[in-house]
Amino acid sequence: MDRYAPHSWLPHEKPSLPGSPSTPLHSTPKRLAFAAVGLLVAITGGLGNALVTANLQFLQGALGATQAEMAWLPAAYVMTNISMNLVLVKFRQQFGLRAFTEVFLVLYALVTFAHLFVNDLNSAIAVRAAHGMTGAALSSLGLYYMIQAFPAKWRLKALVLGLGASQLALPLARVFSEDLLQIAEWRGLYLFELGLALTALGCVFMLKLPPGDRFRTFEPLDFLTFAILATGFALLCAVLSLGRIDWWLEAPWIGWASAACIILILTGLAIEHNRSNPMLMTRWLGSGVAIRLALAVILIRMVASEQSTGAVGFLQALNMSQEQMRSLYCVMLVGAIAGLAVSAWTIRPEHLFMPLIVSLALMATGSYMDSFSNNLTRPWNMYLSQFLLAFGSTFFVGPTMALGTRNVVTNPRNLISFSVLFGICNNLGGLIGSALLGTYQIVREKFHSSIIVEQLTLLDPRVLARVQSSAAGYASVVADTSSRTNLGYRALSTAATREANVLAYNDVFMFIGVVAVLTMLWIFIRSLWLLTTTTTQAPSAPSPSEPASGASSS
Structure with a gap:
């Protein structure tokens, strides 16, 4: 049997998008379990960067670095995190959600464990960059678990909670991270995060997501495009993160990085524009x-x-x-x-x-x-x-x-x-x-x-x-x-x-x-314009599809 052949789903089970899980009916206790795991995974992914961002001053003393050098820690995370959806979506579609879930959570736990062995700034930056790559997978994973917790009629509510849970990480980190620093200095932060990652890994192994359809999606040219675009966006993030610290017009590397990121991003988009x-x-x-x-x-x-x-x-x-x-x-x-x-x-x-x-x-x-x-x-x-x-x-x-x-x-x-x-x-x-x-x-x-x-x-x-x-x-x-x-x-x-x-x-x-x-004001005027144009076109519409297409143009 071809593993890439589409399944025969019941109407309520069919995945809404390629790479997303199916949505079978669950009992109420199982829905609550999906919601708890989704919340845990989403917050775990968000805390990876939040704990560092909220405690840069304490980490600066521990690593003996300057303010400009410490700014590379959150910058390295964002530099690798920003482009990962280019390959993560295709990974889910081709290898399945279960492989996606288990592989990236195991990698996340291993990278978090590696934080405990950081002794200098260079190793800290390298580990933060690896954390950005693995952490990008956890936000979508938390969303998929949250979707399983709600019936189809409340799918938008699941979307809100699944996406918004990771936004709680930064204020949460600021509330209790100082207590973790008192336990084991900066390693206390990573011990706590490692515990969360292992807990999330155990929960995900115990409560697996339903399967979805699988497709052959990767092509050799995808990796070239990813390498070019990821490098371009990484340079852009570096410029935005350190521009006001090294100052925009004084550090020569900012000018070179800005020029290189424009060239790389335009090159990547040009390749994609001309692909079949x-x-x-x-x-x-x-x-x-x-x-x-x-x-x-x-x-x-x-x-x-x-x-x-x-x-x-x-x-x-x-x-x-x-x-x-x-x-x-x-x-x-x-x-x-x-x-x-x-x-x-x-x-x-x-x-x-x-x-x-x-x-x-x-x-x-x-x-x-x-x-x-x-x-x-x-x-x-x-x-x-x-x-x-x-x-x-x-x-x-x-x-x-x-x-x-x-x-x-x-x-x-x-x-x-x-x-x-x-x-x-x-x-x-x-x-x-x-x-x-x-x-x-x-x-x-x-x-x-x-x-x-x-x-x-x-x-x-x-x-x-x-x-x-x-x-x-x-x-x-x-x-x-x-x-x-x-x-x-x-x-x-x-x-x-x-x-x-x-x-x-x-x-x-x-x-x-x-x-x-x-x-x-811009959004309000735009919504009024859409409302008036949809209202005036609706009486003369030859088919019921026009209002939907007009609404989707928002």
Whole structure:
């Protein structure tokens, strides 16, 4: 019997897309088990990068590296993670879901185990790159398990929960990772992650996904395209991750990498465009549907980066420690869970634009509230704003994915293209957001610092009094008058830098709010245009398929 021959499925069992599992009927206890395993796998995959991102400062001391060198750790993960859907989708289609599940979970556990033997920065970067490749498989695996937990009529709810569960990893890591560091320093993080990976591996072996159809999909030219595109996107991620640290116009490698990534990506797309059986449907990727979807995902991810780059960076600039910010991280986690739950509860296939508008409105409100911060702002002053931002950051994920899958269901050949597009836009949106907001914050800090310093003159009695009062504070420990005066000047300079940073972060928060409002208006106008055109065309439609095709053009 040909293992690639399609099965004879019952109507309710037929896989919705090539490479996805069949959907037989399950008992309620088994559905709950699928949901628990799906949640475990999704969070395990997300925590791989989240634990490192949340604790870069602690790892920097353990590895004896500079800030620029440490930035390569999360960058290496994204560099290999971003393009893996190019081959993962075809791997599932050709070798089956069970092989996909077992192979990549075993590799994930082995790579996590390898983290325990990291002793220097080079080995840490190599292991993080390997982790990015294996971790890419876990997000789709968690989604497939979550789909098994829901009946067909609630498939969209499964999509929301399966995709959104991995978004909980970063706030979750920030809540408890400091306790892991106290147990075994930085190895405590990886011991915990290894335990999660082994637990997920055992659960997956005990509760296997139903089989799906298998097809011969790989072609020799696929690997050439993957190598070219993966290298191009990896260079782009490196530029976006380290551009604001090494600075865009000062490090020569940034220019060479930027030029090389453009050439490689265009070369890979040109090869795919001229293939008779391409991996990527370049004509669909160049359509208005795909471009609008990509732009929407990137813009929303940019806005969502306010929490990691904006609020957390702002409080760290005020010398807030991880322990002082733990309550804020708990609020972020609760907001993310609430957004995920409400999205799954309220999602409707006929109203997929509304969650995007609502999430952007909430994030714009939260950013506007944060833009009035000052040097007395503390984590509890940002509870409401960060709850709104966390809520919005998970509220939009499922509806955005559902909008894109409309075109995949009508034309399954677009599956790889859509998976790659969605994954790349999610990763690039976060990187572009961090790069843009971080650069904007540095530029605005220099601007405000220059204005503040211009006004600091000893001819001003208030400035002189501030220097003298600061110097007097050292009288009990420093006997020399000139040394105390120098310390007073230094204290004044530190205060000026702090105020410049506060004003710069306020500008960042306001900028994020403006981007959120403009994106919201664009999506709202687009939804109104689709609504009016669909309504005017419906009465004269010769067949019932036209409204569906009009809706799918969103």
